[in-house]
Amino acid sequence: MSKINSIKVKQLSKIFETKNGGFEALSDVNLEVKKGDFVSIIGPSGCGKTTLMRCLSNLEDASNGSIEINGKTPDVARKDRDFGMVFQSSGLLSWRNSFDNVMLPVELSGKDTNSYKNKVNELLDLVSLIGFEKSYPHELSGGMQQRVSIARSLILEPQILFMDEPFGALDHITREKLNIELLNIWEKRKQTIIFITHNIREAIFLSDQIVVMESNPGKIKKILNVDFPRPRSDEIKTYSKFKELELEGETLLKS
Amino acid sequence: MKKLIESKLFPPLFFLVLLFVIWVGSIIIFKIPTYLLPSPLKIYKEIVQNFYLFVFNGYWTLVEAMAGYLLGGSFGFLLGSLLAYSKFFERGFLPYVVGATTIPIVAFAPLVIIYVGFGIASKIVIAAIVSFFPLTLYTLKGMQSSDLIHRDLFYVLAASRFNVFIKLQLQSALPYIFTAMKQTSTIAVIAAIIAEYIQADRGFGYLILQSSYVMDIPRMWSAVIFSCLLAMSFYGLVVLIERKFVWWHSSLKELRI
Numbered sequence: 001m002s003k004i005n006s007i008k009v010k011q012l013s014k015i016f017e018t019k020n021g022g023f024e025a026l027s028d029v030n031l032e033v034k035k036g037d038f039v040s041i042i043g044p045s046g047c048g049k050t051t052l053m054r055c056l057s058n059l060e061d062a063s064n065g066s067i068e069i070n071g072k073t074p075d076v077a078r079k080d081r082d083f084g085m086v087f088q089s090s091g092l093l094s095w096r097n098s099f100d101n102v103m104l105p106v107e108l109s110g111k112d113t114n115s116y117k118n119k120v121n122e123l124l125d126l127v128s129l130i131g132f133e134k135s136y137p138h139e140l141s142g143g144m145q146q147r148v149s150i151a152r153s154l155i156l157e158p159q160i161l162f163m164d165e166p167f168g169a170l171d172h173i174t175r176e177k178l179n180i181e182l183l184n185i186w187e188k189r190k191q192t193i194i195f196i197t198h199n200i201r202e203a204i205f206l207s208d209q210i211v212v213m214e215s216n217p218g219k220i221k222k223i224l225n226v227d228f229p230r231p232r233s234d235e236i237k238t239y240s241k242f243k244e245l246e247l248e249g250e251t252l253l254k255s
Numbered sequence: 256m257k258k259l260i261e262s263k264l265f266p267p268l269f270f271l272v273l274l275f276v277i278w279v280g281s282i283i284i285f286k287i288p289t290y291l292l293p294s295p296l297k298i299y300k301e302i303v304q305n306f307y308l309f310v311f312n313g314y315w316t317l318v319e320a321m322a323g324y325l326l327g328g329s330f331g332f333l334l335g336s337l338l339a340y341s342k343f344f345e346r347g348f349l350p351y352v353v354g355a356t357t358i359p360i361v362a363f364a365p366l367v368i369i370y371v372g373f374g375i376a377s378k379i380v381i382a383a384i385v386s387f388f389p390l391t392l393y394t395l396k397g398m399q400s401s402d403l404i405h406r407d408l409f410y411v412l413a414a415s416r417f418n419v420f421i422k423l424q425l426q427s428a429l430p431y432i433f434t435a436m437k438q439t440s441t442i443a444v445i446a447a448i449i450a451e452y453i454q455a456d457r458g459f460g461y462l463i464l465q466s467s468y469v470m471d472i473p474r475m476w477s478a479v480i481f482s483c484l485l486a487m488s489f490y491g492l493v494v495l496i497e498r499k500f501v502w503w504h505s506s507l508k509e510l511r512i
Contacts, residue, residue: 059407059411078410094503095501108418109412138503
């Protein structure tokens with residue numbers, strides 16, 4: 001079955017104007033992501049991962065090249081609400097409780113909030129936060145806040161989900177738990193997910209493809225394919241192929 | 256002893272008593288006459304004997320200050336919002352708003368009284384003027400200081416300009432708006448009293464000025480104390496309202512060092 005593209009990036013470059021002239025954050029990035037794929041982007045700090053994601057999500061404009069999201073420009077795709085986004089920090093509104101934070105995208109889209117009430121509760125259940133609907137962000141742990149923000153990104157069922165190191169600030173164990181939760185969510189809904197991480201093991205565990213980037217200027221070094229069967233469990237971390245991929249990834253990142 | 260020092264009530268009470276001891280002590284030791292510094296007892300007697308006088312004049316000062324505060328504050332909030340909403344208005348108005356904050360109200364007040372008249376309206380306008388500019392500036396500043404990540408979020412979610420304004424900027428501005436409201440609550444009382452110095456037939460400013468002509472020092476002190484109480488309760492009221500609305504803000508949490 002040949003799948004259609006949900007993201008197509010062609011010869012993308014991004015130059016930031018600074019006092020000392022231009023800084024090339026991205027150079028000649030080419031990428032195609034099939035509908036329903038889970039793609040991780042990995043690379044050292046400053047390699048332009050976040051810049052790439054900000055270009056995809058229309059938070060930055062490309063300096064050169066083109067981006068297509070569902071066959072549209074990022075600006076049109078954003079206005080059509082084709083994608084959702086999870087940021088490095090949860091970005092919850094501190095004056096809203098969990099329920100109202102998850103409801104925010106519905107309110108902003110102008111849809112009827114009453115018809116989404118059940119769905120908000122379902123999503124809070126999905127991210128294991130039943131009983132915390134009325135809790136405010138400052139009453140939740142960092143991991144719980146990030147789960148609220150994941151529920152928030154899913155409420156309008158976007159076809160594409162951009163996740164910028166969503167679990168970067170969390171401890172190892174919470175992170176692995178949330179990875180499994182994320183895989184469960186993804187397997188139920190089959191969104192296209194673009195996932196930025198620093199962690200090669202996390203990338204292998206989650207992804208169909210891993211985009212390895214390098215810095216100065218930021219560009220794609222290599223794309224690794226990961227074809228472990230799904231659904232995946234912790235077991236795959238013991239496979240020798242997993243370790244080979246881990247080694248290959250680490251070598252790519254170091255060189 | 257440690258318990259007393261750490262208790263909430265003892266430290267302020269201790270210094271209050273100390274103040275009274277020094278006050279009364281110096282009157283006795285240095286034989287200070289009442290027409291220079293009355294004893295607390297004399298002031299107490301004055302207040303009890305003429306309680307209605309203070310309530311009557313206090314009522315009018317309160318009405319002037321409160322009405323001016325609400326009027327000026329509301330318009331300040333509206334102008335601040337407009338400036339935050341539109342770059343054109345911000346560029347056009349902001350220099351003049353900043354310039355206007357430097358006008359000393361004492362210098363300007365006599366003009367207001369000439370233009371607006373001798374009634375309480377002119378006092379309200381003067382209290383409104385001092386409330387207006389801080390509210391404008393703080394509303395604008397607050398609306399411009401929403402978190403970057405929240406702005407990105409609202410942008411990705413394709414929020415309308417109106418929703419960004421109502422659901423993000425207004426909420427982010429609340430801590431700033433209350434800072435201005437606390438500040439102006441006391442300034443509005445001061446402005447009303449200053450206006451009454453210039454021309455009035457009632458209010459604390461009027462009472463203090465009249466008493467000074469006949470060197471009625473206990474009455475002047477009593478009026479000063481009532482003015483303080485008025486400004487303090489006004490301030491306290493705003494603090495209570497603030498806690499209802501911006502409990503989520505970090506400034507209300509104790510700083511641990």
